[in-house]
Amino acid sequence: MGVDQTEPEVPADAVGRRVSCGGELGTVRYVGPVPPTAGLWLGVEWDNPARGKHDGSHEGARYFTCRHPKGASFVRPAKATFGVDFLTAVRQVYQINTEEVLSEKITISTRKFEWTGLQERSLESLPSVMLNRRGVNGPGAAGEIRKTTPNVRWLELSGSLLTRWGDAAAICEQLEQLEGLQLSFSRLLLPSDPLTHRQAFHNLKVLALNNCELTWPQVLECAPMWPLLEDLSLEENNITELQRPEGVLQSLTCLNLSSNPLVQESLSSISALSRLENLNLSNTGLTAIGFEDAVPGSQTTMFPALKILNLKSNNITEWSVVNELAKLPCLMRLYCRGNRLESSDGNPKTADQMLIAKLGTLVFLNNCQITPEERRGAELDYIKMFGEEWLKAGGPGQAGPDFTSQHPRYQSLIHKYGAPEEGELKKPIPFALKNQLLKVTFAFPDDAGRKPVEKKLPATMDVQKVKGLLFRLLKVPATDLRLTYTSPKMEGREFEIDGDLKTLQFYSIEDGDQVLVRWNNV
Numbered sequence: 001m002g003v004d005q006t007e008p009e010v011p012a013d014a015v016g017r018r019v020s021c022g023g024e025l026g027t028v029r030y031v032g033p034v035p036p037t038a039g040l041w042l043g044v045e046w047d048n049p050a051r052g053k054h055d056g057s058h059e060g061a062r063y064f065t066c067r068h069p070k071g072a073s074f075v076r077p078a079k080a081t082f083g084v085d086f087l088t089a090v091r092q093v094y095q096i097n098t099e100e101v102l103s104e105k106i107t108i109s110t111r112k113f114e115w116t117g118l119q120e121r122s123l124e125s126l127p128s129v130m131l132n133r134r135g136v137n138g139p140g141a142a143g144e145i146r147k148t149t150p151n152v153r154w155l156e157l158s159g160s161l162l163t164r165w166g167d168a169a170a171i172c173e174q175l176e177q178l179e180g181l182q183l184s185f186s187r188l189l190l191p192s193d194p195l196t197h198r199q200a201f202h203n204l205k206v207l208a209l210n211n212c213e214l215t216w217p218q219v220l221e222c223a224p225m226w227p228l229l230e231d232l233s234l235e236e237n238n239i240t241e242l243q244r245p246e247g248v249l250q251s252l253t254c255l256n257l258s259s260n261p262l263v264q265e266s267l268s269s270i271s272a273l274s275r276l277e278n279l280n281l282s283n284t285g286l287t288a289i290g291f292e293d294a295v296p297g298s299q300t301t302m303f304p305a306l307k308i309l310n311l312k313s314n315n316i317t318e319w320s321v322v323n324e325l326a327k328l329p330c331l332m333r334l335y336c337r338g339n340r341l342e343s344s345d346g347n348p349k350t351a352d353q354m355l356i357a358k359l360g361t362l363v364f365l366n367n368c369q370i371t372p373e374e375r376r377g378a379e380l381d382y383i384k385m386f387g388e389e390w391l392k393a394g395g396p397g398q399a400g401p402d403f404t405s406q407h408p409r410y411q412s413l414i415h416k417y418g419a420p421e422e423g424e425l426k427k428p429i430p431f432a433l434k435n436q437l438l439k440v441t442f443a444f445p446d447d448a449g450r451k452p453v454e455k456k457l458p459a460t461m462d463v464q465k466v467k468g469l470l471f472r473l474l475k476v477p478a479t480d481l482r483l484t485y486t487s488p489k490m491e492g493r494e495f496e497i498d499g500d501l502k503t504l505q506f507y508s509i510e511d512g513d514q515v516l517v518r519w520n521n522v
Contacts, residue, residue, distance in 0.1 A: 010040065010077050018161035018187065019044060019080040020135055024051045025159060027187060029064035034074050041074040047187065083161035085140030086171050087148055089131050094123060123148055132182075133159035138167050145174035154180040158208075164189040165197060165222065173200035184210035184233075194224040201225050210235040216242050223248035235259050242266040245273065254278040258310070261285055271302035279303070282312040282335070288320075291327045297408035300327040307331065313338035322358050323408055333364040344385075349462070349501040357382035358409055377499050379413050381506075386410065387420035395419075438504060441514045442470070452514075459505040463497055466504070470517060480519045487513045 011017060014031045019042065030043030043064050046052050049071035056064040056072050066072040084092075129152050136157055139145055152175045162168050165188045172178050181204060191197055204226055209219075214237040223229075223245065231254040239260035253275050262284040268291075270276075291300035307330050316339040325331060336355070343350035356362060356370055356378040363370055386407055393403035396419060399411065437456040444450040453473065457466070467478035483497040487510065494516065497507055509515070 008077050018163050021075055021080040034058055042080055043074055045072045083135035083137035085138050086136050087140050089134040089136045128154040130156040132156050135161050137161040139170040153177050156182045158182050159185040165191045169197035169200035180206035182208045184208050186212050197225045206231040208233040213238055242269040244269045252276055256280040258282045275305055277305050278308040280310040282310045286314040289324050291324055294327045296405045299329045308333040310335040326359050331361050335366055337366050345505050347503055353378040383413050383420050438511050442517055443514050444517050446518050460503050462503050464500040476519045482518045484516045485509055485513050
């Protein structure tokens with residue numbers, strides 16, 4: 001078939017090189033014949049194991065080894081590309097039309113940057129270069145990058161065909177203003193001496209290494225190359241047990257460890273990063289977090305600057321974890337959707353109110369800003385919700401250690417608002433009663449001509465929906481309505497219904513109670 005004449009020339013150092021084939025990336029592990037077929041084959045270990053067919057063996061003969069039992073295959077050299085140098089890729093992308101004006105956005109880790117510029121005439125002035133999956137395999141001719149694109153500050157090289165950290169360094173050392181680098185979906189061989197590449201990344205502030213199959217020890221091994229790094233993204237790697245970063249990564253303010261199978265007991269190992277403000281631990285399998293250096297109600301010395309914490313999509317079910325988070329002195333933003341923190345009434349909105357009440361420094365919860373009114377309402381409701389338990393534990397100045405450990409902020413909230421009265425306490429209703437219908441009478445004390453209206457409502461109906469029902473009945477905007485209730489069991493007392501997101505059950509409204517409805521124009 002004349003295979004050898006039609007096959008392209010394979011680089012002499014092909015084994016270990018990165019290749020692209022049909023949109024998939026892999027590493028060459030073997031070059032040579034595969035009997036009984038004729039011609040040359042590349043044995044490739046794919047980044048995506050689903051692309052492969054075997055583990056490096058064929059018809060009983062082993063040609064190379066592979067981590068996954070079906071993560072490799074043999075391909076003809078003509079079907080694979082070993083890529084191009086940096087400047088060739090730049091010209092392919094940015095010199096297609098010399099008159100065209102570009103407007104591009106580049107995202108590196110959590111930061112986004114935008115630039116505009118003319119292609120052919122502005123390579124020298126380009127502040128950002130995007131070469132995602134453009135097959136970049138190295139720097140090309142010595143010194144040419146420095147001459148051609150000297151002003152690049154943000155570089156996107158995800159899914160490149162770079163093989164070694166030395167290849168990346170050879171590009172970056174010529175970009176003396178480089179601050180942001182995206183190298184996700186790479187498989188870079190570790191340098192024997194990371195300090196030799198320190199100058200290449202001397203100005204680097206932002207680095208993304210998502211989906212690079214890195215372990216934490218490998219990250220620490222590379223870290224001396226990045227002396228001024230502030231923002232490091234390591235999503236979807238092989239990071240499990242964390243070790244203390246001795247003498248490295250000390251300038252980090254943002255660390256993303258999302259989608260790594262973390263050993264949660266090792267989390268304290270990175271707690272001494274004194275400048276860390278933003279930590280993403282979403283989808284890491286966490287069930288617990290603990291700061292054993294501080295007793296309930298006091299502040300931990302761990303994570304001293306942490307303001308933003310992402311715990312989305314974990315397995316947190318215990319409120320004791322939230323009590324631990326309350327020990328963080330600077331926590332302002334918390335993301336925790338996708339866990340199973342539940343309140344006694346099973347209402348997610350009530351659970352959010354408990355989070356706000358327990359975390360006194362919080363300003364944002366799940367991307368929503370907490371207004372002063374919301375905080376006040378959440379804290380007052382929290383006092384009422386656990387007031388009976390507090391009284392049973394001893395009440396003012398006498399609550400025992402068990403209650404204090406479960407509700408570390410309770411006493412400070414009592415000092416802030418005063419102790420709840422007996423009639424204000426919210427007594428939990430057994431689960432079996434949650435779905436019962438309550439017979440409630442709506443009365444209109446300021447409108448003598450309007451007759452009371454009796455309705456049967458679910459105990460789990462929230463106040464917002466009750467106001468919607470009243471809007472249809474009265475044609476008065478829900479925002480103008482003010483509700484209170486009275487109970488035959490406590491004649492002469494009128495209790496405020498002040499939270500639209502709370503349920504009737506939360507307010508301990510029972511069958512036969514009366515809801516008093518007032519509005520601004522009455």
